Amino acid sequence: MSSTLKISLIILAVLASLGLVWGVVWAAQEMEVFGINQRVSFQDIQQTQPGTASEPQQAAPLAGEAPDISFIQSIDAACTQPEVGSNTCFINWTYLYVQAAPNYIITMTVEIDSKKRASFSGFFQQSMYIPAEMFSLQVSCGALGSGGNANLGMQHTYAIRARDTANLKSANYGSVTCPAYIPKHVYLPVLRR
Amino acid sequence: MRKLLLPFALALLLVFSAFGALYVARGQSPRGLDGGTVINSETLGDNTRQITAPDGVSTDQLDPNQPNIGFIDSPTASCVQPNSAKNECFINWYYLSVDATPNYMITMTVKLNDIGYVARYSGFFQTSMYAPHSMVPQGYAVPCGPLHADGWGNTYAYTVRARDSANLGSANYGSVTCPAYTP
Numbered sequence: 001m002s003s004t005l006k007i008s009l010i011i012l013a014v015l016a017s018l019g020l021v022w023g024v025v026w027a028a029q030e031m032e033v034f035g036i037n038q039r040v041s042f043q044d045i046q047q048t049q050p051g052t053a054s055e056p057q058q059a060a061p062l063a064g065e066a067p068d069i070s071f072i073q074s075i076d077a078a079c080t081q082p083e084v085g086s087n088t089c090f091i092n093w094t095y096l097y098v099q100a101a102p103n104y105i106i107t108m109t110v111e112i113d114s115k116k117r118a119s120f121s122g123f124f125q126q127s128m129y130i131p132a133e134m135f136s137l138q139v140s141c142g143a144l145g146s147g148g149n150a151n152l153g154m155q156h157t158y159a160i161r162a163r164d165t166a167n168l169k170s171a172n173y174g175s176v177t178c179p180a181y182i183p184k185h186v187y188l189p190v191l192r193r
Numbered sequence: 194m195r196k197l198l199l200p201f202a203l204a205l206l207l208v209f210s211a212f213g214a215l216y217v218a219r220g221q222s223p224r225g226l227d228g229g230t231v232i233n234s235e236t237l238g239d240n241t242r243q244i245t246a247p248d249g250v251s252t253d254q255l256d257p258n259q260p261n262i263g264f265i266d267s268p269t270a271s272c273v274q275p276n277s278a279k280n281e282c283f284i285n286w287y288y289l290s291v292d293a294t295p296n297y298m299i300t301m302t303v304k305l306n307d308i309g310y311v312a313r314y315s316g317f318f319q320t321s322m323y324a325p326h327s328m329v330p331q332g333y334a335v336p337c338g339p340l341h342a343d344g345w346g347n348t349y350a351y352t353v354r355a356r357d358s359a360n361l362g363s364a365n366y367g368s369v370t371c372p373a374y375t376p
Contacts, residue, residue: 117372119369130271133327165237
């Protein structure tokens with residue numbers, strides 16, 4: 001191989017190496033500038049256990065430690081009968097709230113009598129607040145005494161669950177008793193023939 | 194000396210060609226889901242939020258961490274089935290909010306991808322826009338759908354877009370799952 005060719009190959013190799021290093025550094029900077037982030041971290045740590053229907057329970061993840069996700073606050077579970085004499089009642093809460101900082105909240109769901117009724121999806125948020133006016137769930141009021149209380153109607157169980165990006169979970173289990181459905185009696189006048 | 198002239202010339206030619214190729218590649222900036230040049234983007238699971246500029250708008254002076262228009266804040270996408278005896282669910286957000294200071298906000302739109310546009314908010318000499326859930330008291334009605342393998346009903350993908358007076362765009366792409374209708 002001629003010396004000219006050898007020298008040219010060496011020069012070319014050196015310049016190509018420099019160019020390659022420069023290209024890699026440049027590409028890394030470009031990625032940083034455009035802020036393309038993929039932040040996903042999942043670790044299934046705990047499954048919460050449902051409690052009894054009669055008393056509200058909060059199942060906290062990792063009892064005894066300081067979890068990122070908080071207890072769910074589900075204030076004032078209410079069952080209301082806006083129209084007296086109808087079998088239509090509505091369940092809602094003053095608000096539902098959960099926070100998972102520094103993680104993001106993925107979902108919070110509401111089940112009534114083991115049936116999924118509402119789903120709330122997080123979008124790059126570390127807490128979730130759902131006021132009463134955002135939803136209300138229709139249920140049957142039930143007959144007088146059907147829920148175990150002689151003066152009230154049916155008892156409905158609920159489960160509120162939340163999950164964050166670290167796959168930590170929090171859940172509230174409870175029940176709410178509705179006013180009774182007492183059909184309106186229409187008394188006809190007694191007419192003599 | 195004359196011996197080295199040719200290799201040097203050849204090497205320089207190759208280096209310039211490589212730099213030229215890199216320059217062309219640099220011009221091909223990342224493209225957003227709306228086709229614009231991406232200024233900032235984040236992805237988390239099914240959710241993606243992006244700030245983009247259309248072709249022709251210079252992005253050289255923009256700080257990717259603080260462009261004029263911000264990410265749209267669209268917390269708590271909800272799907273609620275008020276009456277379990279009906280195949281009717283309602284989608285809503287806690288609120289939608291975006292800030293474009295010092296520019297003016299032109300529009301913000303909400304699209305349920307399978308259904309179409311369901312809301313369009315128009316700015317009026319305002320640098321930010323805020324649409325609380327109470328503006329759509331019940332939400333947007335959609336079919337809940339049948340019970341799927343995951344125990345839920347239909348999933349609806351959505352796109353929330355905003356545009357400011359500098360023609361910068363911001364968009365959120367996500368989805369919300371509804372309870373199933375099980376008669």
